[in-house]
Amino acid sequence: MANTIGKLYTLTTFGESHGTALGGIIDGCPSNVKIDFDFIQSELDRRKPGQSKIVTQRKEADEVKFLSGIFEGITTGTSIGFIIENGNQKSNDYDHLKDTFRPSHADFTYDQKYGNRDYRGGGRTSARETVNWVVAGAIAKQIIPEIKINAFVSSVGEISINKAYQDLDFNLIESNPVRCPDLEKASEMEEYILKIKKEGDTVGGTVTCVIQNVPIGLGEPVFDKLHAQLGKAMLSINAVKGFEYGGGFCASKMKGSEHNDLFNEDGTTKTNLSGGIQGGISNGMDIYFRVAFKPVATLLQKQDVLTNDGKIIEQQGKGRHDPCVVPRAVPIVEALAAMVLVDFTLMDKACR
Amino acid sequence: MANTIGKLYTLTTFGESHGTALGGIIDGCPSNVKIDFDFIQSELDRRKPGQSKIVTQRKEADEVKFLSGIFEGITTGTSIGFIIENGNQKSNDYDHLKDTFRPSHADFTYDQKYGNRDYRGGGRTSARETVNWVVAGAIAKQIIPEIKINAFVSSVGEISINKAYQDLDFNLIESNPVRCPDLEKASEMEEYILKIKKEGDTVGGTVTCVIQNVPIGLGEPVFDKLHAQLGKAMLSINAVKGFEYGGGFCASKMKGSEHNDLFNEDGTTKTNLSGGIQGGISNGMDIYFRVAFKPVATLLQKQDVLTNDGKIIEQQGKGRHDPCVVPRAVPIVEALAAMVLVDFTLMDKACR
Amino acid sequence: MANTIGKLYTLTTFGESHGTALGGIIDGCPSNVKIDFDFIQSELDRRKPGQSKIVTQRKEADEVKFLSGIFEGITTGTSIGFIIENGNQKSNDYDHLKDTFRPSHADFTYDQKYGNRDYRGGGRTSARETVNWVVAGAIAKQIIPEIKINAFVSSVGEISINKAYQDLDFNLIESNPVRCPDLEKASEMEEYILKIKKEGDTVGGTVTCVIQNVPIGLGEPVFDKLHAQLGKAMLSINAVKGFEYGGGFCASKMKGSEHNDLFNEDGTTKTNLSGGIQGGISNGMDIYFRVAFKPVATLLQKQDVLTNDGKIIEQQGKGRHDPCVVPRAVPIVEALAAMVLVDFTLMDKACR
């Protein structure tokens, strides 16, 4: 079940970057959820390539086709099958990948593990897979509409928002192609990405996600802690190298007397370095976490690659690639967070 | 199955800090593994309280009793049941916790979720649970003896090792109570912890783990990526707030041309910012990751706590607590890493 | 995961009888299996309606379209997505089902459980779902070509084969529309089914399955016994009411001295009332089991049905239905058996 996420609200997926279609099966969606198809499409559009100058110029329609589980616009409680057909497949762009392994890609490891791979555009290892997640996440959001999930770009390279999330206006996230609610930083980031793109290079960044209005009690003790499942989900996204929540890595430098979140009489806390989770279970305060993305490995520069027969040759990256993934990663982070939260919401109903 | 970790090599656990016993069931351990019981005990001793002046002075025997699955010293392939009896239980130390919720503890969230909890010493939320993990990890290490797993303390508060792990001598890890192989830093850290302890305060830190001699091909695509499972496992440890592997959060600041690991002709790479994993699958290079621990929440200082009936009162922490968890966390990190690696090793045998 | 079967070789499915398409995702198929697509289609044809006079006259193309996981005819080890589009949908035939519950159908229970259902042709409860299983089974058979799986009709109503399976020629199974290798009984059964069909009635039957050339050691102790998983799989087929293997229900009437299978010196047994499985693990002898199917609930006669608003009215079944399901059930039984065997084959590789 290496292609499944979740326990009660599960998504199982398939699909290669240049195959006929990608798709998935959502199992465990409660019945009687009225589906807003336009919302799902709008979420897909946020992830879609070709939205702006700072992302890849590939054109993909990214239209999802639901095949089951929704009857007359309302979920039936049975499994929801869906596909996204691959339209604009410039497979020829990828012929040079057949016999070579690009540095810091999954080409080499997949080849070693499986001995057979669809090399076109990365095949199954392509981040195109995340289109499936956005579909399942968009449905998840509709199951728990009261919970508010906002992700945004908090850094690109060395350029970083210096404000607390409480001081940001989430309404500004979608106002710029970087998806950064600090507009000054946003334009710095945009400029920097364009510069990097011109160089044929790429750059990393971080996405911060804030989840508000979470009921107390989501999460399980010991091995299915809420933050452990969030972390696992985020670490499943292509190019992610790190995850921290609440105080995060900074907390490791602090004293207990500085880090502890003192209570108010109503059970809320005066500070929230816990990040809304204590002992793996939500405490009703805002959940927030940060996800680190490495720079995209495919460069539109010359680079040494390894050939099938153990030679190092120079190769120029081709195709249409993102100079920086974080703007398009924002809806993906939200989608996974929504899936995890629905999973725990259902679990919580079961166990109480 | 919120008390189970793993898919083919699974550990299911039970136990409260002040109950009769903790224990677990290891399922999926291959047959015909000769068990070195002394090694298991030595791993438990590394985690044990009371080892040195910088950890809690509780005395616990922490002797594991195997009840099944090992016949005449050799595993039979059936489930391995074990218990660790709770000896030195000063439950009275914890009476003050019955009606109060300590800040940044799981007291409040467990009470809200379950409505009934064993409050003594944190009950199920206590890090005493990790004794079970060390048992399962010590067996896991014996299943894959060729893989070398070394964790160590890489920072305490602001004091941090500045060397690459390649420049450290792992043989020095156990030479000092902090478990830091940089001896100069180790004594700085030790001194600092003692100072913090005297203040009745606590401090956080980080543990770095290096895994060597990993075969190529461990890990699954998409949702069971090797680093995602390692991350989830680490985020299950009490007090962990962050996880990063390879380039980690630093990678988010880099350009692709800096971050990419160029190949040698034999498939190894010249650099290893990937951290030994590409596309979720091991590439044969060293795996390394870093885990951030917040400071222990229990202070031996006066602090405001919340009462059951919604009052804020001042309370003085009692009992015997660690001023800094990272030295004792080292064997726990290794244990979980070993379990994850065995799980993927078995999975890999299944799927090829 | 109520729409998933298997642990390492898993099939997750979706689809309603009269939706756009059915389909599934096969996860855990090893890489480098060369796929014989004609064989898959021929298995689908065995299940297909309209094959003969004794089965439903619905015409369905039942062509499977693979969307991923197979590259240039060979599996890649990643998930295999597939769909079967619904062609000939006479949905109007089913309008009368919107507000009524047919006796001994799942209409009532689905409506009570989910509150929303695709009533057309039974929706998700339709045996049309089994088309997905035949696809996954046909691939499973190609993973373990050395294991021979033969199912056949062993009884229809009161007409029953009286020979041991060893005295039957499995090559005759496909020689007649009933799929009964005892040709005399086959023609009796055929005649009887046609008579029943003329009456607008239906009739039950049994399918026997024989699995040969199974390696010793498949199956897990305690809760994943080989026969328990076979039983669960068979009990998942629509209309199945019973499962027995080896001596089965007859064994309950026997003495130990009659039932025990004495060994030969090579570890084979002189008799095989165990049905090839001892303690849940295959012993290398033939595995055989029998599956009981009730008569199809939809009659082309007048029958009392329950309406949505709690009235009993008389209704005449419409649509095209099977007078007896067992002939078409034969490939379904084989498909599920193949999936279970692959699952245990992979598990066995993992744990030894």
Place this chain on the structure above:
Amino acid sequence: MANTIGKLYTLTTFGESHGTALGGIIDGCPSNVKIDFDFIQSELDRRKPGQSKIVTQRKEADEVKFLSGIFEGITTGTSIGFIIENGNQKSNDYDHLKDTFRPSHADFTYDQKYGNRDYRGGGRTSARETVNWVVAGAIAKQIIPEIKINAFVSSVGEISINKAYQDLDFNLIESNPVRCPDLEKASEMEEYILKIKKEGDTVGGTVTCVIQNVPIGLGEPVFDKLHAQLGKAMLSINAVKGFEYGGGFCASKMKGSEHNDLFNEDGTTKTNLSGGIQGGISNGMDIYFRVAFKPVATLLQKQDVLTNDGKIIEQQGKGRHDPCVVPRAVPIVEALAAMVLVDFTLMDKACR
């Protein structure tokens, strides 16, 4: 997870017949269930050897010791660990099994699969394992007290109850050592078992289970049908060879017009050949099923056995064995049924 049953209410077990202890971990038990420990013990006593002349004369205390998850008599929602120590271990009785494989036992298959086994008393393959199930079942019954589960012996050898279960008084089940509510048949059975015992032989039988007051809607579509999970659970019991529910194998001989259960206006049905389940989901009518047990394989007669080095020798069974398992199987069947029902009850809460 071959030693785990259940999905939300799970039991994971360990233990060999002659090891230190057996035991298990119950995960997913809701919090705030007040536990009646006397009831648990009384259930264990029903399964216990030595209760009467017709069962094995081994003496085992079978006292369960709870180690966690229950605080001051009430469940806390965390995992419940328990052990049952093995007292009266006449291991010497089993020395003759070290190098021989008994016919129709799991000795041979375990040895082939694992290469190492605890041969004493069958080790992990012993039905002593079921003591764990009775513990988890006794707790399950307390979670769903409104559902009434009654199992009883319906046949021993050729002696069979000829009445419908509706004509039996379940209060008489415990009135006789056979656990057969038809007292005339009960004494016939008892006499027959004693006769068989005197011969050093054994005999099979069937257990019928009736579950009443089940809410409508338990069970999942497609692969986790209520009867499929009940069947899998029953087929996990040692010596079980068959399972049928509702009309069962008889249904396969019937016509649809005879078998269909016509509705009453309130949604109940006039007949109940469906056995309380339609399309895998409970319909509110009584659930009933029948389980076939083969005769115990260990005879207290001389029998040919296979030796480790491939010889056939004559051996006399030793030890204390049941001449007929069905009387002691009654509480085991009930326990597993209770676990399955709790699992689906929790699942149902999650998905609606």
